[in-house]
Structure formats: C-alpha cells, structure tokens
Amino acid sequence: MAIDDGKYDADWKENSFTNYLASFMRKHEYVEQYHILIKVQIQEDNNNLPIDENDPDKQPIIDLWLANWYHTKNANEYFIEAKNLSENDWQKKSGSTVDASKQRGRYINTGIDNFVSGRYPFGCLVGYVVQGKAHNIVNKLNELLKKRRRKTEILIKNQFIHNFETCYISTHLMSNKNSIHLKHIFLKF
Template structure:
C-alpha cells in the first residue's frame, strides 16, 4: 500500500508539471484573452497539455470537463447531476489506474463575486467530497495575485473559516502556490495562474 501512495504522489507531481508547463507555454503564445470564460482558458491549456512530449513519455491521458460519476438513480437527465471538473489526468501502473483532477475558476482582484465563486464552487466542492483527489487553479485576469488571495481569505474569515485560509508555500515547480487546510479533507492545493501580463 505504501508503494501505491508513493506512486500516487509522483503522479500528482507529473500532473502539476504538465498543467504548469501548459500555463507557461500559453503565456509565450499569447493566445488567451482576458475576457475569455474559464472553459475557454481550460480548453487552451488542455491543448498545451496534449502537445507536451512529457505527457506521452509518462503515458498520461487527459480530458476537459470530465464527469465524476456518483451513485445516483439512473433516470432521464441523471448525467446532468454528475459533478463536472475541468481537467482529468489519468495513467495506469500495472493494474492500478491513477486519476488527478484540477478545477479552475476565473479571478479578478476587485471582483468579490468571482472570489466568492472560487470558494463556493471550488473550495467547497473539494471539502464536501463532490470533487476528490485534486487541486484548484485560479485564472487571474485582473489585478495582483497576492491581493486577490487576500480577498479570498477575507471572505473565508468573514465566514468564520479562519483555519481554511490560503497560505503561500514554497514550491520548486511554481512560485504562486498556496495551500489551505480543511478538517474534512486535509490539505487542498491552489495554483494561481496570472494571465494579466498578456495585456502588457
């Protein structure tokens, strides 16, 4: 079982590298626009993940807007009740399948509604167990990342969730990396992809 845990952690690091390199190459190409919906940005990042030679070397498959089936009654419209998550990356090792997920949300420094949505349909979906085994990505489209994270934290504190605030952590792969702690799930990881430099 310990070997499975080691492999799972190694796979998570590969997923982080693939999504971070996709973000970095999208900045180089300057295709993403600051008025895009988050699904537009996710589709573009997905294209970069698919084109990364490391994905083939590591035998990782990926898709966007993946369904995460739950045990629900099968009747007309049942699939609409599946939680959907932005990125699903999978690989096989021997007879085990490993999955990792990323959920993405648009963010703007001065937009409380987007920050509230990051909490309500991002953080809360992981905390509730609707989404599992994954991380959150904030697509920053306006403002500064630190101030935007402070705004998310202010909303969490307002909700009396002080222990769940995002805390900056050093990460060798990425410099805008945060973690939050939650009693139900433990650590939730956050990446802030700053696209504001595209307009400069």
C-alpha cells in the same frame, strides 16, 4: 505569465482558458513519457448510486481530468477545478462588467467546497488570474474565508512547484472528520 504566447484574451470564459491550458499540457514531454491522458469538462462518476439519488444532470463537471495507467492496473487520476479570478471589478470589451467579489465567492462555493464536501475527488484548484495580481486575490480570498468564520482554512503560500511563486495550500475538515490539504495554483493571463 502562465502562458506567454499572447494568443489568449482576458475576456475569455473559464472553459476557453481551460481548453487553452489543456492544449499546452498535452504537448509536455511528460504526457508521452508517463502515458498521461488529459480530458476537459469531465463529469465525475456517480459511484453506482441510483440515478434518483445522484442525478447526472446535477452532478458537478470538473474542468480537467488527468489519468495514467503507467505501471499499474488501476488508473491514477487527478482532478483540476479552475475558476476565473480578478482582483478588482473590470469591464470586458463587450461592455459587461466582471464582478471580482462574485468570482471569489464562486471560487470558494463551487471550488474549495466541492473538494471539501467530497463532490470532487483528489485534485487541486487553479485560479486563472485575468485581472490584477495573484497575491492580492489570495489576500481577498482569505478575507472572505475569515468573514465566513473559516479562518483555519485560509490559503498559505507553499512552493510545491519548483520555481513557481503562486502556489498555496489550504487545510479543511471534511464531513467525515478527515482533513484535506487542498493545493491552489494561480496562473496569470
């Protein structure tokens, strides 16, 4: 389990999980030690472009922003985009059905693709596993990438976090022909 206090609900919306996760992150000893600022639901800067070319109302909103100014004049920033993910369709307590396939499509379309396009700066994706098993969800994400003729972009297991099994990396070609290595962390709730 990602957070084993049992005070969360699988029926939660994505932003509720993000706020919940941020509350735990803020209590970590490294936050004070390295002067890390954590903000939720941040809109990326428009890079001083004219508003008509970069309408703030149409800018993507990143789920978590981490920054510090420890021993540096410029902020070190890291962005985390999060998505709810399910292995299979399931029904919430309210009776509404969660479409697992739609969640996987959204993970690619508004998660991976926002990093690949450069809409989101340096960061990673976090999948909130609300139903099923992370490795099965990753297999289904990879199937969808292959179906979309993106087989070179599949998620490959990579334990970049010590003693944490559900970490993956994918490699993508950006429009500027540079490669991006995107980290994926799956948290089971």
